[in-house]
Amino acid sequence: MKGYFGEFGGQYVPETLLPALEELEEAMLQAFADDAFSAELQAYLSDYVGRPTPLTHALRLSAHYGCDVWLKREDLTHTGSHKINNAIGQILLARRMGKRRVIAETGAGQHGVATATVCALFGMECRVYMGSTDMARQRVNVERMRLLGAEVSPVESGGATLKEATSEAIRDWIANVDTTYYLIGSAIGPHPYPTLVRELQAVIGREAKAQFETLAGGLPDAVVACVGGGSNAIGIFSAFLDEASVELFGVEAYGEGNGRHGASINFGYPGVLHGTRSMLLQDKDGQVCETHSVAAGLDYPGVGPEHSHLAATKRASYRLVTDEQALAAFRLLGRLEGIVPALESAHAIAFLEQYSRQNSGRRVLVNLSGRGDKDVHTVFGGAA
Amino acid sequence: MIEERIRSTKRAVIPYVTAGLPDLDTTGDILDVLAAGGAAAIEIGIPFSDPVADGPVLQRASYLALKAGFRMCKLMERLGSWSARVSVPLVIMTYINPLMRKGLEDSLTALRDAGVQGVIIPDLPVDAGGIFDHCSRIGLDLVRLVAPTTKRARAREILSRCSGFVYAVSVKGVTGQRTSLPEGIDAQVASIRELTTLPVCVGFGVSRAGQVDELLGFADGVIVGSHLMQEVMSGTDPVERARDAFARLMNGSR
Numbered sequence: 001m002k003g004y005f006g007e008f009g010g011q012y013v014p015e016t017l018l019p020a021l022e023e024l025e026e027a028m029l030q031a032f033a034d035d036a037f038s039a040e041l042q043a044y045l046s047d048y049v050g051r052p053t054p055l056t057h058a059l060r061l062s063a064h065y066g067c068d069v070w071l072k073r074e075d076l077t078h079t080g081s082h083k084i085n086n087a088i089g090q091i092l093l094a095r096r097m098g099k100r101r102v103i104a105e106t107g108a109g110q111h112g113v114a115t116a117t118v119c120a121l122f123g124m125e126c127r128v129y130m131g132s133t134d135m136a137r138q139r140v141n142v143e144r145m146r147l148l149g150a151e152v153s154p155v156e157s158g159g160a161t162l163k164e165a166t167s168e169a170i171r172d173w174i175a176n177v178d179t180t181y182y183l184i185g186s187a188i189g190p191h192p193y194p195t196l197v198r199e200l201q202a203v204i205g206r207e208a209k210a211q212f213e214t215l216a217g218g219l220p221d222a223v224v225a226c227v228g229g230g231s232n233a234i235g236i237f238s239a240f241l242d243e244a245s246v247e248l249f250g251v252e253a254y255g256e257g258n259g260r261h262g263a264s265i266n267f268g269y270p271g272v273l274h275g276t277r278s279m280l281l282q283d284k285d286g287q288v289c290e291t292h293s294v295a296a297g298l299d300y301p302g303v304g305p306e307h308s309h310l311a312a313t314k315r316a317s318y319r320l321v322t323d324e325q326a327l328a329a330f331r332l333l334g335r336l337e338g339i340v341p342a343l344e345s346a347h348a349i350a351f352l353e354q355y356s357r358q359n360s361g362r363r364v365l366v367n368l369s370g371r372g373d374k375d376v377h378t379v380f381g382g383a384a
Numbered sequence: 385m386i387e388e389r390i391r392s393t394k395r396a397v398i399p400y401v402t403a404g405l406p407d408l409d410t411t412g413d414i415l416d417v418l419a420a421g422g423a424a425a426i427e428i429g430i431p432f433s434d435p436v437a438d439g440p441v442l443q444r445a446s447y448l449a450l451k452a453g454f455r456m457c458k459l460m461e462r463l464g465s466w467s468a469r470v471s472v473p474l475v476i477m478t479y480i481n482p483l484m485r486k487g488l489e490d491s492l493t494a495l496r497d498a499g500v501q502g503v504i505i506p507d508l509p510v511d512a513g514g515i516f517d518h519c520s521r522i523g524l525d526l527v528r529l530v531a532p533t534t535k536r537a538r539a540r541e542i543l544s545r546c547s548g549f550v551y552a553v554s555v556k557g558v559t560g561q562r563t564s565l566p567e568g569i570d571a572q573v574a575s576i577r578e579l580t581t582l583p584v585c586v587g588f589g590v591s592r593a594g595q596v597d598e599l600l601g602f603a604d605g606v607i608v609g610s611h612l613m614q615e616v617m618s619g620t621d622p623v624e625r626a627r628d629a630f631a632r633l634m635n636g637s638r
Contacts, residue, residue: 010509011509012480012510014436014506014507014529015528015529015530015533015553016532016553016557017533018510018531018533018534019534019535020533158434158447167434167435171436171439174436175556175557178533178556269485270484272481272484273434277509280481282485284456284485285455285482285485286484286486287432287433287482288433
């Protein structure tokens, strides 16, 4: 069925939004079939975003874990995370659709910064919804967004994190649907967003696959990425889905364990949140749970529907990394490679500890989805 | 039946009450005063953690009801006695996830068994044909929403799978009180009427008797949610608040 990945996905939205989703789908299909759109996107990706990003052979990290580790360096993009790939693509789409106002939700602030950036670049009005808990722990990104001319709206309800910010962005969209483009930041939400975001993030996988072939030869044994909503993961996985020899690992935030985590695929049940059916952390009554992760970008009770499908069909495995393990990996990568990863990406690095135990000598491609400047004060105990 | 009940009620106002605020005993008492006050039907809202179609008042109502310990199983225990006791049709309004958790069809059947006559689900999947068929089979009305942005072909599709009444969403926006009615709502109702013989009720934003008068000039019924819940949440006696606020809406502005 249209917009589904197996039993997951779909469009579960208030009727007011349905025409906007149809309009978006049509614009997306036209753009993807249009060489002029591809050329324009390509030009911005190379001349503004700074693509292709390098593939770094992490020699000291490899020695530490006893397997061969390659890092896809999305931390080196303009704005410092993979979120810009999606933001630049969607803003070009918004412009084609004649929209002048852009809204977005953000957790860690990386998507908010990316959206504020592209709105500044194209002179669009920009409002970013962000939970007040996240605003406190990602203050640097809040200041960056404001510097770029975006209005950052604090969201106080519930746990005041990404889930509430997303709900508030949807409410804004319902009220302003004629003029407003909703620039969603992850591979979540109603169709066509999960497909749109995947296609715009697929550049990560295409580049990494070609770079790996050139630098290392052949295919990696495994591809690893952290999963909150799952956009960086689906972006890098997409190039390897048909390569049966390549194991795919998504790493979920296990937080403090014992019910305080964000591991939707490991502990959730199928459910509907924010317009899509996917694995969802919820109680017996279908009320959505509060989540926890030291990484704001992974602090979300749902997950992109395509990941739920990849888990159900066993094409990808979804593993757990705790706050503590992620924090250790954050420090480790800095000490061994001179790279400070985002706390989100540090979850992917930390997984190597589990992986290398049984896979010594294997070649692993890790998506280093963002840089960690924003997290330094969290790591040093400066924020909640 | 809801459809006949709306047609036969002279001033068809349909109040909305969030279940379990501050507790289910109070919800039951509120149902009684609303029925005694002449409600055409009553919507009982199941609180949800993430009510994306709701404005601040109903978000808060949901939040407070959940915080006060609302449980689905407790509601199910009460529904049977409420529908036996209250003389007007009860309609459940809920986001889809709480119904899906234990299987959508089973949940709908359980509601029917408890005497509920209809359901309103603002985030039904775009293709709700199977759900409508199930509701038809078990004799539960599936009230559908038509928005100001809904195109004619889509409206036709919705209305071919709608029963009880049509819920015309009056504004682009979330639920909440508004001081004036949006322009074009009469034309929106008229265009819905071209596609269905079901009663058309208008909701989202109604808070005054004068607005009810005006809407009933061209619509079959009016739904009032946020205004009533604002009243329920703002006093020490929620039942009295609900009764008085509803009486003001029923008396009209004349």
